[in-house]
Amino acid sequence: MPRTKPPRTSEIRPLPRAFFARDPRKVARQLLGKILIRESAEIRLTARIVEVEAYLGEDDLAAHAAAGRTLRNSVLFGPPGHAYIYFIYGNHYCLNVSCEPDGQAGSVLFRALEPLEGVGEMARARKLDLGATNKWQLTSGPGRLCQAFGITRSADNGRDLTSRASGLWIGDDGSRPRRVTITPRIGITKAAQLPLRYLLTSNPFVSRAR
DNA sequence: ATATCGATTATCT
DNA sequence: GATAATCGATATG
Numbered sequence: 001m002p003r004t005k006p007p008r009t010s011e012i013r014p015l016p017r018a019f020f021a022r023d024p025r026k027v028a029r030q031l032l033g034k035i036l037i038r039e040s041a042e043i044r045l046t047a048r049i050v051e052v053e054a055y056l057g058e059d060d061l062a063a064h065a066a067a068g069r070t071l072r073n074s075v076l077f078g079p080p081g082h083a084y085i086y087f088i089y090g091n092h093y094c095l096n097v098s099c100e101p102d103g104q105a106g107s108v109l110f111r112a113l114e115p116l117e118g119v120g121e122m123a124r125a126r127k128l129d130l131g132a133t134n135k136w137q138l139t140s141g142p143g144r145l146c147q148a149f150g151i152t153r154s155a156d157n158g159r160d161l162t163s164r165a166s167g168l169w170i171g172d173d174g175s176r177p178r179r180v181t182i183t184p185r186i187g188i189t190k191a192a193q194l195p196l197r198y199l200l201t202s203n204p205f206v207s208r209a210r
Numbered sequence: 211a212t213a214t215c216g217a218t219t220a221t222c223t
Numbered sequence: 224g225a226t227a228a229t230c231g232a233t234a235t236g
Contacts, residue, residue, distance in 0.1 A: 053228070055228075063228085072220075086228080087219070087220060088227055088229060089227060089229050090219040091217065091219085091229065092229050094228060094229080096228085141230070142228070142229070143229050143230060144229090153220095187228055188227095
């Protein structure tokens, strides 16, 4: 059955750290249908994860971990379940969650969300006039969803996404995706053929192929 | 409808 | 100095 109404807060439980201490491909697949939550005294934003990509360890030439550990990518090599945020093209932030056990690199990139709660706030953050027709523009892309959620590297890199207390976390409301499509990753030049992009089949909130 | 391009900066060669 | 896990705008069919 379609989920048109937002889940109740009490029904959403944080994903445990063990969920992320695995192969990014498995984490990516299972993150579909989960919920990204930003909450504070002033704001509550929730959105369902509808599109992600897996980035593997140092053997994955498309991954930031490919060149080994640096100051920028150190979160990738740390404990699982933490936010790795990077700045790209002089304009945009992108959000990953670290995977694999501590010491081993790997992550999942958040590419698109389906907005649930706080749509007005997201539109304000995106500087968009919200109409029924353009709701998908809020969070259909890795840069867009970060802007909608106010995610920046300085504020959020390294944040623990398994803790409600962190104010940015990933929850499970018990829903299970109906059908999943797997395609090559988008926007990369190296290892571009690997099928590591996971999305909810026919979901209108996924990003458009570029 | 698709194609191309400029913005703007952290990071790496 | 070149590149980049992008986006939004403009040009063209």
